[in-house]
Amino acid sequence: MRKIFTLMFSLVFISLQAQVTFVIDSQPSNTPAGDNIYIAGSFNGWNPGDTNYMLHKNANGKWEITLDGFSNGYVIEYKFTRGGWPSVEKGANGEEIANRIFTFGNGETVSIPIENWADNPPEPPGVSENVMVMDENFYIPQLNRYRRITLYLPPDYATSDKNYPVLYMHDGQNLFDASLSFAGEWEVDDTLDELADQGYQVPIVVGIDNSQYRTEEYLGFPGGDGDAYVDFIVETLKPYIDSNYRTLSDRDNTGIMGSSFGGVISLYGALKYQNVFSKAGLFSPAYWAKTDVLNNYLIQTGFQHDIRFYQNAGEYEGQQYIDPMNDMENNLNIQGFQNVSSKVISGGNHNEATWASDFEAAYLWLFNPVVNTVENAPEVGAISISPNPVRNVLNLNTDLKFGTARANISITSLDGKGESIILKDANPRNKIDVSSLAAGVYLIRLEVNGSAFAGRFVKM
Template identity: 40%
Template sequence: MRSKIYILLLLLCIAFNAAAQFTLQIEITATPSAHKQDGVFVAGSFNKWNPGDSMYRFHNENGKLVAIIKGLAADTYRFKFTRGSWQKVQSTNTGKDVDNQLLQLSADTTVSYTIDGWLDDYALPQKHQASTNVHVLDTAFFIPQLNRIRRIWIYLPHGYNQTKKHYPVMYLQDGQNLFDEVTSAYGEEWGVDECLDSIIAKGKQGCIVVGIDNGADTRMSEYNPYEFTWKDSTQSKTFLPEGNAYLDFLTQTLKPFIDKKYRTLTAKENTIIAGASMGGLIAYYAALKYPEVYGKAGVFSPAFWTAPEIKQLTDSVGKKVSSKFFFYCGGKESENMVEDMNEVAEKLGGNSHAMIYTAIDTEGRHDEKAWRKWFADFYVWMMADGYNNVIKLEQ
């Protein structure tokens, strides 16, 4: 009887902790001497990284800036400070980027920070970073399935124009963050072009990369096949599912266009889809929905928490899948991200004939810097000599 009571109390405690909501008080004790009249905001994983959200503006209290965020669940949160836009984000005292602040919240908490600099005080004329192998294919490519337009990038491997060789194709989400710091949403790019230039120069297999810009305000809908409600301490918003229409665009409109315009290898073994966060979710879903089209998938830091139905789908369609999957997640992302990714990867491994590579970086954060670090490993494994032989990247 005592053991039953103990188990019941334990379950009640777990349920209470899962449902508990906490208050986070952030204090800024020092800021640069310039721009004292400007408002300061906190942007993070609790407010969709909105750099100028009035609900997250600091107020002055006894000589320090204070922001109080209520109703947060126990989790790992990431955030930065801005003066209302990402061009005016915090920096070091020499103008260098700073990593996201990282906080594990499990109780009412007060934390203090200082801001050493503002990026716009050190900003030089912006110089584009994309290599000469990157071009904008179209600034307004029409998406008939969604009645929208989108910028599309193309990376052609070195030597493409001097040969008649055909190449595999990779379709990468969040195109504005792939090649150029100037266009990247957070000032940090994946460095896909530099990475591939280096690998190809060492004699490895080249690849065409198609980067598709996200739709900004429509990103959460376009990259999710399921309805999802975002909740934070002050508001909630429901995103209607547009993932199926977006995938139909990639599969029925964009891929045929690319295959016709460029010298591509069109078979599933030579068609890769990849992305990070919500982009990782839609890349994984694409490989499940269209296993005859996308034979390889790069699933970086997937936002499976926005689509719990993906686990049931993995169970139901896994037996039809025999593709290659690269799963990556960082240990310093949100609390359940590694667990969610591992659960999906294990389900896929148990229900399919898929070839799976899982990587967990204990120091990895949810940002372009982490995905850039692991892109080479992902690419070399996907481009392995033969389907089962892994080629190690030369150091």
């Protein structure tokens, strides 16, 4: 009888054991040929170079490792390295990824794609030529502080007469240039350039850098720095942008957008200034930091004007972000705001790569139907300029055949740093003295014989 019991116990014990084989299905092409790959996780104290957990090449030449002796239902977290944390795996854009998770009993083979390594990051996307620093130290009178303001101008801004919608965005360092960002960029310029190529209307984007006061400015409301920051955007920055650039300044063409704490202040700003903003992009909004305050303020302000709200949260951000997002949609609906879109991004995390992946969808939803209803202005031809950059004298393209025709020529500052020049009845072949202009970026426009030509130059 004891032998039968022992045999039955052994069979039950064996049935409770499970194993899994992880196979590296793909890896970056720049993976050093001589390096080994290791798995590190909750099962080995997260040792990134444990020789007991080094993978080996299988018959197909792919790295693999089998983990066994674990009971069914046992959960592990893990990542892959090349022997140390400086060479841990990363996401598609070089971003940090969440720990991988596996529950034993859920299959015996798992294929793993490794997209990047921490010590071999991908080349960051280049900054579009349409991006420029408007001011390194733009004054914020409401807070007695200074801040860098960066602009994205639509690709056809210099060669058209059009006015454009405007999107105000927080955390400006993270929007266009990965070299300035904390953990990657939103690739706003690249996305909008591609949309423009597809024929969509794209906006002027005003990026407002954060600072050491980020928490106070994004969460300090009502009555604190957050209120003053929103007032700055509406009372100081927006009037400046509308006065110096060709904007569609009405609320139907004005939006505000941010992520995390920036998503919180975007919601607050849109509710406070419903007469100014008709669109609000709320990416991974950290509502948990101001839940009661936001809900009370929403009830206090109520519905004044229709606003389109676009919310999202990454799948791996968990219920701390997803549940409050869904609750906020319900609360907005109760107050009368019916244009609310909420989305859980599959595989998404709390990072710029996730937000970049959803920016296009957010923009097209928020600015619909604006993106398709702005009429195109008459075609404006391009004009080449030399030298560019220029110090003193500007030469226009001599290939243009204007004969003795006279032209109206205007030179306008694009970055708000210089003055404008208007020349009436000028000879379009003449050299133009720009020595008096301050250093900056300028648009030159020439109208002659019923046609218009435009270009952009940099004054040194």
